[in-house]
Amino acid sequence: MDDRVLSDSTDLYIKHLSERKIPGFPGVCFQCEFSVDRYSDDMVSHLFGTDLPDSMDRAVAKRRAEFVAGRYVARRALMALEATDLSVGIGENRAPVWPESFTGSISHAQDMAICAVADSDRVKSVGIDVENMLSEKVAADIVGSILTDAEHGFVGSAERPDPKALTLIFSAKESLFKALYVEVGYYFGFEAAKMLTIDWRSGMFRLELLQTLTDALPSGSQFEGRFEIDAQRALTVIVRGHG
Numbered sequence: 001m002d003d004r005v006l007s008d009s010t011d012l013y014i015k016h017l018s019e020r021k022i023p024g025f026p027g028v029c030f031q032c033e034f035s036v037d038r039y040s041d042d043m044v045s046h047l048f049g050t051d052l053p054d055s056m057d058r059a060v061a062k063r064r065a066e067f068v069a070g071r072y073v074a075r076r077a078l079m080a081l082e083a084t085d086l087s088v089g090i091g092e093n094r095a096p097v098w099p100e101s102f103t104g105s106i107s108h109a110q111d112m113a114i115c116a117v118a119d120s121d122r123v124k125s126v127g128i129d130v131e132n133m134l135s136e137k138v139a140a141d142i143v144g145s146i147l148t149d150a151e152h153g154f155v156g157s158a159e160r161p162d163p164k165a166l167t168l169i170f171s172a173k174e175s176l177f178k179a180l181y182v183e184v185g186y187y188f189g190f191e192a193a194k195m196l197t198i199d200w201r202s203g204m205f206r207l208e209l210l211q212t213l214t215d216a217l218p219s220g221s222q223f224e225g226r227f228e229i230d231a232q233r234a235l236t237v238i239v240r241g242h243g
Contacts (some may be wrong), residue, residue, distance in 0.1 A: 012035065012038040013034055013035055013038040013039050013040070013043060013065070013069075014032050014033070014034050014069060014072055015032065015033050015034070015035075016032055016033045017030065017031075017032040017073070017076065018030070018031060018032070019080070020114065022116060022226065022237055022239075023226065024226075024239065025116065025118065025123075025126070025237065025239050026118055026119075026122045026123060027077075027081070027104075027116060027117050027118025027119070027122070027123060027126070028077045028080045028081060028116070028117060028118070029077065029114065029115065029116040029117075029128070030073040030074075030076045030077045030080070030114070030115055031073060031112060031113065031114040031115075032069060032072065032073050032112070032113055033111050033112055034065060034066075034068075034069040034111055034112075034113060035065075035111065036061060036062050036065040036066075036111075039061060039064065039065035039068065041064065043068070044068055047068065047072060047075075048071065048075065048086075048087075050087075052064065052067075052068075053089075053090055055090055066108045066113065069108060069113035070106040070107070070108050070113045070115060071088055071106075072113070073106070073113050073114060073115040074088045074096070074104060074106055074115040074117065075088070076115075077104065077115050077116070077117035078099065078102065078104075078117055081102065081117060081118075081119065083099055083101075083102060084099075085099035085100070086099070087099065088104075088106075092185075093181070093187055095178075095181055095182070098117070098120075101119060101120055101121070102117055102118070102119060102120055103117070103118060103119075103120045103123055103124070103125050103126060103182065104116055104117035104118065104126060105125075105126045105127050105128040105129075105175075105178045105179070106128070107128050107129045107130045107174075107178075108130065109130045109131055109132045109233060110132050112130060112233070114128060114130055114235070115128070116128045116237065121242075123239060123240065123241065123242075124183075124240040124241060124242050125178075125179050125180070125182045125183065125240045126178075126179060126237065126238065126239050126240070127174070127175035127176060127177065127178030127179030127180070127236075127237070127238045128175060128178065128235075128236070128237045129171045129172075129174035129175040129178065129235070129236050129237075130171070130233055130234070130235045131167050131170055131171040131174070131233060131234050132167075132232065132233055133163060133164065133167050133231060133232055133233060133234065134163045134166055134167045134170070135163065136160070136163055138163075139155075139161045139162075139163040139166045139167075140158075140159065140160060140161060142166075142170075143155065143158055143161045143166060144158065145190065146166060146169060146170050146173070146190050147166070147169065147190075148191060148194045148210065150194050151169060151194050151195050154169060154195060154198060155169070164229065164234075165198070167229070167234045168198065168205070168227055168229055168234045168236070169195050169198075170190075170234075171227070171234045171235070171236040172195065172205055172207060172225055172227065172236045172238075173190050173193055173207070174236070175225060175236040175237060175238045176193055176207055176223060176225075176238055178238075179223070179238040179239075179240055180213065180217065180240075183214060183216070183217065184213045184214055184217065188211065188213060191210065191211075192209060192210060192211045192213065193207045193208060193209050193210055193211075194207065194208055194210055195207055196208050196222065203226055203227050203228060203229075204224060204225070204226060204227075205224070205225050205226075205227055205236070206222055206223070206224050206225075207222065207223050207225070207238075208220060208221070208222045208223075209221045209222075209223075223238055223240070224238070225237055225238040225239075
């Protein structure tokens, strides 16, 4: 694939493609910015050599733009790993289906798409999630559906939860779902896990399962993740090794 030609044709829709380093992750991560207003279905064939999947036929323009941007960075990550198959299918619950010998995760928020991919012999699974910072109003509206009672200490009062902390916990649980779904195979909600620790200085967090998801993922299982956060977004990553 000619990167220069891609850049010439997509710089109004997809721009600022870059590789992002994730400490301790033995794979690659690419991100880009994209503009929904600049998206066109005509770009899909040029970018991927195929049309949009049938499941996207009824999707609104915003959803199509997000989907294509996510698959674009996924394709770039697979190229960097010298994969021969660059296609990423759609499975149940819209989960990405990765080419044989690879595992990965895709996320997008407003005008940003990001993807982490690794060889499956080095990483069992990875979950990555990016979220726009919640407003105070939205945080207050959804806090009850995101947190268990044990987590309220991280955000202050339920009436006026700290948007920064709640956005981080929301994103961390999304990353956990993505990291575990490949093994669990079914949907589980925010109530399935609780945040144990957040280290704002090191950018590390730890989650614990409150439900048994499979025999190999019993209640009490713990997972460590990394995060980066600023005034606009929270980014979280959970990497599961084979050990």
